[in-house]
Amino acid sequence: MTLVSSCAPTLQRDVRELAPVDGWRVIEPAGTGRAWCPCGTDTGTVVWADALSAHQWHTPVR
Numbered sequence: 150m151t152l153v154s155s156c157a158p159t160l161q162r163d164v165r166e167l168a169p170v171d172g173w174r175v176i177e178p179a180g181t182g183r184a185w186c187p188c189g190t191d192t193g194t195v196v197w198a199d200a201l202s203a204h205q206w207h208t209p210v211r
């Protein structure tokens with residue numbers, strides 16, 4: 150994996166919606182997510198920890 154200076158990755162955490170409780174929507178983390186980056190990297194849907202580490206890899210140190 151190569152860090153490119155133009156990297157500006159986007160991180161998305163998947164959620165799932167459960168049955169409503171007393172009329173309230175109930176949303177919880179699904180345990181998966183996705184990170185993608187202008188440099189061409191796209192993890193697709195992977196476990197959250199992998200998406201997170203890919204995102205960190207592609208976040209330039211400022």
Ligand SMILES: [Zn+2]
Pocket residue numbers: 152153155156157158186187188189190207
């Ligand atoms: Zn990148």
